[in-house]
Amino acid sequence: MIRVLLVDDQHLIRAGLRMLCEAQPDIEVVGEAGSGREAIPLAARLRPDVVVMDLRMPSVDGITATSRILADRPTTRILVLTTFGDDDHLYPALTAGACGFLLKDAPPAELLDGIRRAAVGDSPFSPEVLRRLVQRAVRAHAGGPRPVSGLTARERDVLTLVAEGLSNTEIADRLHIGVTTVKTHITSLMTKTDSPNRVRLALFGRAA
Template identity: 50%
Template sequence: MTDGIRVLIVDDQHLIRLGFRLVLEAEPGIEVVGEASDGAEAVVLTAQLRPDVVLMDVRMPRLDGIAATERIVATQPDARILILTTFDLDDYAFAALRAGAGGFLLKDAQGAELISAVRAVHRGDAVLSPRVTRRMIELMGSPAEASAPPGYDELTAREREVFAAIAGGGTNAEIAGELFLSESTVKTHVSRVLAKIGARDRVHAVIIAHRHGLAGPAA
């Protein structure tokens, strides 16, 4: 399908790759285009296959998921990376988020959770719970004094509200409910916010908000 989601699975354990493949290939609109057993192979295959979403393990031989994520983000910015981890508060996973991943998923997630996460990352949502967002901010250290990031002055009042909601880890649906907007309208606002502040994705927007002291108590 030309409009399907193309997925690359990266994990050093064959059985885990097989399990994810079986779940994903049973879902209409999702195609597994390849598998990699380490980060180095993932970088090569991402360049060759141009997947929409990369399921990336963190702890692998040769090149780990953090370094692989950095290289892929630098060379294939359109690829969305979903980190796979054993623990939901794995510092390695947070490092990968800072490197440019769009979220992370526990390896023991149910099939429906895996499919939902792949679709969410593909459409630009961050796969992060509020608890994960708070922990990520903690690991980044103390924010700088409040200041406007580049492009912030160009945001409309509504876009600033959306930016604040993104900083709090809200999904499009949650933001729509909070601001009494349609999800399609929120999606448009999110795209404009990311473009104006120079954020590559929602996770990057959270980091920018924190660095400039704009992530308030809700975040």
Template identity: 65%
Template sequence: MIRILLVDDQKLVRAGLRMLCGAADDLSVVGEAANGQEAVRLVERVHPDVVLMDLRMPGMDGIVATKRVLGARPAVRVLALTTFDDDNHLYPALAAGACGFLVKDSEPDELLAGIRRAFAGDSPFSPPVLRRLVSRALRAEGGGPALPEMTAREREVLALVGAGLSNGEIARQLHVGVTTVKTHVASLLAKTGCPNRIRLAVLAAQAGLAPS
């Protein structure tokens, strides 16, 4: 059972998320918070596996809350919930340690799949959010460093990560097993020094391997 903490200042949003998660046999909502302070306190009490974190909240926002949650419990997976016009919060949330980004108006199946992917160690993100995040990173950082030595297959996997594909989608496109893709992604993280999959996507764009 995946234990979930919902963090959003809007009661209706939390109610909708609770109903959606409650309908899934493998998900359990163990708490709700209306702001970042409550989220930090609740994490210590209810020990969630995944935190669905709104980024814009009064008081302590989702970015600061993400940093404090992960500072206390690094194993927690924080999945940021964002709106279409929330670009200013995306890159800071990534830097704070968010493992993925989903827009609030995602399809229910996409949101549930994102929670499961986050719990499994993946970095789920809505493709439009990834494109905007990568574009912002490119503007902030400019051209990236030279790529380390890698195999032709690793370059293919890096390009597909940059395009926003999940491990399963990459496996189907390359006609290999998901475990093989996970091995390549782990190797890419180690070779590039990127802390997570989203930074790999930024690197792919900087290297011209994926659309920015």
């Protein structure tokens, strides 16, 4: 069961998200918060697997709350769900430690898939947000990506699939290896490419 904490200053948004999540057999909403200030102690007490986090909220915003929650419990997965997909919100949220970034106009199935992917260690992004990340990465590597030596053939296979946005389970199925093996390869790739998280690794793979 995936334990979810909903954080949004609009009650109707939280109510809709709760109804959507609780209709799923594998997702349990363990709490709600109307601000980042409320979310920080709730996350510490309830220990959710995934926090669905709005960004613009009174008192303490979602970016600050994300940073504080992860400082206390780094294993928490924080999935941003916001109306604002611009760079002024995207990059600060990723820097704070958010694992994914979805827009509020995303289809319900995309949101549910995002929660599930976040829970297993993946990084879900709305397609338009991912495209902008990739375009920025390509521009940053206009002179050619930094070469990385020492990657095994299997690591290169995994890197290619991470760059395509596949989940760990999908990569395991595609390469006919175990999910644990995929996680081991990804950890090695993050070290070798100096990527602090899966998002940066995916962008590296796309720009390479």
